[in-house]
Amino acid sequence: MSAMIEVPAARIRPAAGGVAGLLRSAGIAGLVSAAAIAVATVLAVIGPLVAPYNPDLPSLGLAWVGPSGGHLLGFDFEGRDVLSRLLAGAQSSMIGPLAVVIGALALGTALAVLAAWRQGPLDSVISACLDILFAFPGILLAVLAAAVFGAGLTAAAIALSIAYMPYVARVLRGAALKERSQPYVAALEVQGASGTSICLRHIVPNMMPLIVAQATIMFGWAMVDLAAVSFLGLGVQPPAPNWGVMISENQPGILQGYPLPALAAGICIVVVVIAFNILGERLFARAQAARR
Amino acid sequence: MRWRFLARRLAMLVASLLVASFVIFGALYLAPGNPITALSGGRALPAASLRVLEQRYHLNQPFLAQYWYWLDNALHGNLGISITLQENVSAVIAGRMWTTGGLVLYAALIILVVGIGSGILAALRPGIADTSVLVTTAVSAAVPSFVAAIVLITVFSVKLGWFPALGNGTSLGSNVRHLTLPAIALALSSLAIVARVTRAAVREEADREHVQTAISRGIPARQLIRRHILRNAAIPITTVSGITIASLIAVAAVVETAFSLNGLGAYLVQAAQSKDLAVVQGISLVLVVAFVLINAIVDLLYALLDPRVALGSRAQ
Numbered sequence: 001m002s003a004m005i006e007v008p009a010a011r012i013r014p015a016a017g018g019v020a021g022l023l024r025s026a027g028i029a030g031l032v033s034a035a036a037i038a039v040a041t042v043l044a045v046i047g048p049l050v051a052p053y054n055p056d057l058p059s060l061g062l063a064w065v066g067p068s069g070g071h072l073l074g075f076d077f078e079g080r081d082v083l084s085r086l087l088a089g090a091q092s093s094m095i096g097p098l099a100v101v102i103g104a105l106a107l108g109t110a111l112a113v114l115a116a117w118r119q120g121p122l123d124s125v126i127s128a129c130l131d132i133l134f135a136f137p138g139i140l141l142a143v144l145a146a147a148v149f150g151a152g153l154t155a156a157a158i159a160l161s162i163a164y165m166p167y168v169a170r171v172l173r174g175a176a177l178k179e180r181s182q183p184y185v186a187a188l189e190v191q192g193a194s195g196t197s198i199c200l201r202h203i204v205p206n207m208m209p210l211i212v213a214q215a216t217i218m219f220g221w222a223m224v225d226l227a228a229v230s231f232l233g234l235g236v237q238p239p240a241p242n243w244g245v246m247i248s249e250n251q252p253g254i255l256q257g258y259p260l261p262a263l264a265a266g267i268c269i270v271v272v273v274i275a276f277n278i279l280g281e282r283l284f285a286r287a288q289a290a291r292r
Numbered sequence: 293m294r295w296r297f298l299a300r301r302l303a304m305l306v307a308s309l310l311v312a313s314f315v316i317f318g319a320l321y322l323a324p325g326n327p328i329t330a331l332s333g334g335r336a337l338p339a340a341s342l343r344v345l346e347q348r349y350h351l352n353q354p355f356l357a358q359y360w361y362w363l364d365n366a367l368h369g370n371l372g373i374s375i376t377l378q379e380n381v382s383a384v385i386a387g388r389m390w391t392t393g394g395l396v397l398y399a400a401l402i403i404l405v406v407g408i409g410s411g412i413l414a415a416l417r418p419g420i421a422d423t424s425v426l427v428t429t430a431v432s433a434a435v436p437s438f439v440a441a442i443v444l445i446t447v448f449s450v451k452l453g454w455f456p457a458l459g460n461g462t463s464l465g466s467n468v469r470h471l472t473l474p475a476i477a478l479a480l481s482s483l484a485i486v487a488r489v490t491r492a493a494v495r496e497e498a499d500r501e502h503v504q505t506a507i508s509r510g511i512p513a514r515q516l517i518r519r520h521i522l523r524n525a526a527i528p529i530t531t532v533s534g535i536t537i538a539s540l541i542a543v544a545a546v547v548e549t550a551f552s553l554n555g556l557g558a559y560l561v562q563a564a565q566s567k568d569l570a571v572v573q574g575i576s577l578v579l580v581v582a583f584v585l586i587n588a589i590v591d592l593l594y595a596l597l598d599p600r601v602a603l604g605s606r607a608q
Binding site: 132143146148150151228247255263266 | 549
């Protein structure tokens with residue numbers, strides 16, 4: 001009890017066992033997922049540098065040739081090395097979802113904490129606006145944005161952030177309401193701390209496990225949606241390397257009997273998304289356990 | 293109490309539709325350049341056509357008046373004219389609605405039968421059935437619909453030749469054949485969440501006291517499952533199924549493009565690529581209305597199934 005009187009940074013639930021606890025609770029699947037995500041992230045940064053061949057140079061005489069020599073995955077429809085294009089494409093395939101997650105989290109957290117802190121009419125207005133935003137499926141908003149602003153990754157990413165924001169806000173609002181009713185918040189208010197400082201220095205950090213878990217799962221959704229938008233030709237534009245674009249470019253090859261380029265890009269997307277889903281679920285479970 | 297809940301839900305429905313239609317209409321003004329360039333898609337039009345466009349869209353009037361005219365027209369079934377096809381947007385939508393509708397229904401059927409079925413199976417038979425359902429759903433949840441599409445085409449169309457790869461088919465029978473692979477591709481990622489929620493709901497119900505009481509009273513398993521477990525588990529299952537089916541409407545666009553079906557979604561994408569804004573607005577409006585309506589129906593269904601919701605906190 002007396003510990004609550006002197007409150008530099010009230011952290012009711014300390015991180016369980018630090019890094020060791022994290023590794024133990026992740027399990028084998030969690031660790032493998034984290035490793036896959038780490039590889040994908042590294043490739044997103046250095047992909048174009050480690051690509052063995054030029055990912056952008058077409059050479060039509062080699063179109064659709066299968067795996068041979070130093071080309072582990074063969075050539076795509078324009079005779080470019082598939083493996084190099086996959087490595088180079090990791091960049092645009094991972095940056096888009098990152099932007100979406102950051103945007104949705106920033107907006108969603110701000111609105112959720114604001115609604116939970118002020119409560120009353122402001123809360124009702126924000127909740128009503130969020131409920132209305134739920135009416136727009138992500139892909140539809142991205143297509144609308146592409147029609148209005150022209151095809152491209154930026155417009156699609158912004159549209160998806162706006163579409164995902166209500167999901168984040170709904171989950172975080174519940175958690176923020178719970179935090180707000182904790183005794184330490186009342187103690188801080190009595191001591192004269194301002195609403196903003198309580199929110200920023202105590203409430204949001206205490207919601208961090210939930211925020212991180214939400215961000216991880218959302219990365220998976222964003223990756224699927226952005227790849228779909230690029231597949232439709234409304235996101236990243238060919239001939240830029242991007243996993244979604246590669247599937248759409250090489251789809252004609254499937255009917256001609258050359259499924260490898262399109263399938264390889266598809267497998268990359270699936271592996272990364274599975275990794276994010278598994279890790280996200282583990283993080284969610286951990287966040288739930290910590291809150292109990 | 294029930295009427296208040298209904299009235300509030302309906303008010304929210306109307307508000308959502310109004311705001312959504314306003315945003316869709318307002319997109320015309322968000323586009324770079326002026327509305328005329330947006331409507332013509334950047335093409336150079338003769339002066340007479342420009343005057344027709346101005347008149348039809350009432351571009352000389354204030355913004356809200358224009359919105360009102362557009363909405364009024366839309367409610368009467370007039371959604372404008374497609375610049376690229378030179379046809380009425382509503383006529384084109386009516387022609388393609390059945391493909392999309394059929395696809396979504398087919399996928400919904402697959403989701404309900406396979407998703408709920410495997411969820412119940414996993415919940416009531418722990419062990420290998422449970423694990424395999426969990427693993428399969430973890431994988432299928434991560435497979436985007438267009439990746440599923442190309443895998444299905446590769447395996448079932450090219451290699452095995454069981455189903456056609458592209459197009460719509462001509463008669464009802466061949467329509468169903470052509471829509472099978474697209475419906476599976478569309479259903480695959482939604483199957484996962486429906487199966488998981490079903491499994492969680494059934495497991496939770498099976499642990500309840502009233503089920504234990506029923507077992508101790510010797511009620512046979514079939515009846516137990518149907519009347520005691522599933523009845524209560526139906527509530528979250530219905531909700532998640534409804535929400536997933538509603539989300540099929542948007543993803544259908546991707547699947548239609550992958551399989552070259554002439555549905556609403558594919559047309560929406562083509563119109564977005566060619567910047568045919570009237571078509572994009574028209575189809576977006578139809579899709580958003582469908583999405584909002586289905587979600588509202590799911591909410592009302594949830595209130596019907598669970599009397600505690602409509603009665604409010606008093607009943608809890």
